[in-house]
Amino acid sequence: xxxxxxxxxxxxxxxxxxxxxxxxxxxxxxxxxxxxxxxxxxxxxxxxxxxxxxxxxxxxxxxxxxxxxxxxxxxxxxxxxxxxxxxxxxxxxxxxxxxxxxxxxxxxxxxxxxxxxxxxxxxxxxxxxxxxxxxxxxxxxxxxxxxxxxxxxxxxxxxxxxxxxxxxxxxxxxxxxxxxxxxxxxxxxxxxxxxxxxxxxxxxxxxxxxxxxxxxxxxxxxxxxxxxxxxxxxxx
Numbered sequence: 001x002x003x004x005x006x007x008x009x010x011x012x013x014x015x016x017x018x019x020x021x022x023x024x025x026x027x028x029x030x031x032x033x034x035x036x037x038x039x040x041x042x043x044x045x046x047x048x049x050x051x052x053x054x055x056x057x058x059x060x061x062x063x064x065x066x067x068x069x070x071x072x073x074x075x076x077x078x079x080x081x082x083x084x085x086x087x088x089x090x091x092x093x094x095x096x097x098x099x100x101x102x103x104x105x106x107x108x109x110x111x112x113x114x115x116x117x118x119x120x121x122x123x124x125x126x127x128x129x130x131x132x133x134x135x136x137x138x139x140x141x142x143x144x145x146x147x148x149x150x151x152x153x154x155x156x157x158x159x160x161x162x163x164x165x166x167x168x169x170x171x172x173x174x175x176x177x178x179x180x181x182x183x184x185x186x187x188x189x190x191x192x193x194x195x196x197x198x199x200x201x202x203x204x205x206x207x208x209x210x211x212x213x214x215x216x217x218x219x220x221x222x223x224x225x226x227x228x229x230x231x232x233x234x235x236x
Contacts, residue, residue: 005033010157015167039137041090053126063119124158
């Protein structure tokens, strides 16, 4: 690959307004420094969150403890989190080209990356983009051949938290999602019916109020579980 000089830059990221599920679109600029024409690139991009590259406010700190433990341990526990691994075909170009890279995003709070995003109030998310893949054509006599992208090709991008929130508000305005086992959900349903509560928000608020009250020990949402079933989605 010594006869080609590829460099990558992330220009911006935006919500995909037409995706069936939440996705961010990262705009990449790829440059080739020798002037050779590149036939095409089968590009793979790994996106990692680098939590150690930003500071956290008082409201964010307790929400991050499930991921990283107490703040006194963060010097050891703030390790990169995998966001996505995606592939895209880059058309032929000379000198430079810009390409969109769609990245699916989850709002499932059992997923580490989604839990991290949901814990942040504002600011930016430090991302590291690592590139690999295959280059077709370009360089050498006649510009033919197949080459691998060097392992050290990468770039960084600071994604505004507001962009992620805008994305999720398109699909889940003002709400979040939790995965619950079926027996847990059934117990919550019994609690909801017994208290004649109208919404799941009222159910959760009632349980939180009872748990926080020193006078009332709190009522369990259902009988002891006999057998765990597969998780189901609970939201809104």
